[in-house]
Amino acid sequence: MKISLTQKYNVPGPRYTSYPTVPYWNETAFTVGEWKTSFQKAFAESNSKNGISLYIHLPFCESMCTFCGCNKRITKNHSVEEKYIQALLKEWSLYCKQLPEKPFIKEIHLGGGTPTFFSTNNLEHLINGIFSFANKAENHEFSFEGHPNNTTYEQLKKLYDLGFRRVSFGVQDYSEKVQKAINRIQPFHNVAKVTFWAKEIGYKSIGHDIIFGLPFQTLDDVVDTVEKTNSLKPDRLAFYSYAHVPWIKGNGQRGFNDENLPKDAEKRQLYEIGKQLLSTNGYNEIGMDHFALSSDSLFHAAHNKKMHRNFMGYSASKTQLMIGLGVSSISDSWYGFAQNTKNLEDYYQLLEWDQLPVVKGHILTDEDLIIRKHILNLTCELETSWSKDSLYFKELPQVLMDLKEIENDQLIVIEEDKIKITEAGRPFVRNICMAFDLHLKRKSPETNLFSMTV
Structure with missing residues (x-):
């Protein structure tokens, strides 16, 4: 056969x-001192030319999505916001003290967790705090991830006023059965509302994230999800395979059984049909798992062979130095990687001791x-x-x-x-x-x- x-x-x-890849980092030979030398070298080579990037990890979520492989802390207690933002700004100040001049920030990405867990005022405090130590680079590109269920018009407007022009919304799938299995109940109405708000405010690039290979997901589910997505016409899409790694993520990915997942040819058909529908509606396939309209900056970057890929995903511009702030964040100097502790309490403690919360890394x-x-x-x-x-x-x-x-x-x-x-x-x-x-x-x-x- x-x-x-x-x-x-x-x-x-x-x-x-x-x-x-992270499992093959030479952690025993890595030191925080080497990492400091590495990011200082990258800063000297790149700050005045292209600026640097910031990835800021905002880990809090109000509920657990069982498809998610991210580092997160589940809580409905929003009093955690202010302490965490103060810690982020402390970490940023420790980095800036190691630099000879003010950095120019070309890219910011707020990831999670759920960035829109944070109030509008606290998000504003975070971004203003970042720029008390830095300048905005020309043609900067700031983006964030929004949860359609809790993203407000005020958050979208305030972040736009602070320089953000890209937003991505996690959709995953519109099937009620699939949503129940992954504990992500999210009606189409909520996604449509925040997408229209972002367009009305003036965001230049609105993205949706869709996943194939989810538990109980059928071909009809993917067709329905892609057709609903096409009706909203986001500028770019991530349409990627569900990463089933319960041995790493523990109970977070055990809300269903392995036999509930589409396999092999069945799973691949979900992608091929979705891809065909997206292509019919004007989306161009880019790199791995990504699609964009020809008007989007990611399409132009791919067409001109200027697209970059790092821990933030695909980017239309490239910076040599990316500093990751927040619990579990990974930084990249091109010459080396450094990852912060994944434990929130340890993260706070290291910062109280005026130490970068880096616990492992690799010098290339x-x-x-x-x-x-x-x-x-x-x-x-x-x-x-x-x-x-x-x-x-x-x-x-x-x-x-x-x-x-x-x-x-x-x-x-x-x-x-x-x-x-x-x-x-x-x-x-x-x-x-x-x-x-x-x-x-x-x-x-x-x-x-x-x-x-x-």
Whole structure:
């Protein structure tokens, strides 16, 4: 019996928001002192040219969504807001004390958790506090994630007035049965309301996040969700595979049984039909799992090969230094990664001691930097080349040998000094990246680490 390409290549694998991936960071050799040297070097190289990025993690949610793999704290007690914002501003001040001049901020992204858990006044206090130590870069792009059930007109208007022009709303799926399984009850009316508000206020890029492969999700559910999405015409979409990792996230992803999840060809059909409907309605597929109208900045960045990918996802602009603020946040200097503690109480304690709350990280080797560039090329441009000597590495011949079967399946084209991913190969970008992942090749995981690639 012949197996499908989906069955063949649907294996556990990284999502490649970084390279090396977090499980392969060399934590024993990492020190906070090295991280300081790393981000200071990146700041000196980039601040005056492109500015820097900030990712700010706002972890509080009023209820647990069982599909979610993010670091969060469930509470209905909104008195937690002020202490957390004070801690964020303290952390930011500790970073700014390490810098020789005021940073220019090119990008801000408020993620979570639920950023719109926070009141309008507290969000304003946070952003104004950030810019008491910094300047806004030219052509800055500030964005945030909004929960359709609790995002208010006042929040949208205030953040717009503070310079935000992008907002993304988590939709996931409109089926009541699916929503009940993932504990995310969210009527279409709420999504439509906040989307229209954002358009009325003047946001330039409104995004919706949709997930395929959710428990009890059927083809009719995906068609209905995409058709409702098309009726609201967001500027860009993330349409991605549900990452089922209950061994990492504990009870947070055990609100349903494994047999309730669509598998292999059935799951892939959900994506292909959704993709076809989106294409019919003017959306262009970009990188992995993303779609945008031709008027959106992400489409132009992809078309001009200027799109970037990091822990914040795909971006229309690139900064060398991204500082992550807040519990569990990850920072990226290009030369190194640093992650804050995931424990909220420890986060507060380290800041009280005037210490950066960084607890682990990785300083990239010369080899890491080469492979990182190849993986970024593949995930952003769907091709990579080693025509420059600086992108050649000694294991490349073996990598090309390992890719022969993927080439035989017509998922890539291997040229003399280049690899191009074909249209048929788009669903398997992560598998192609895995062939370049030297850390993964040298030490296969002995336990479950990653979700399935397809």
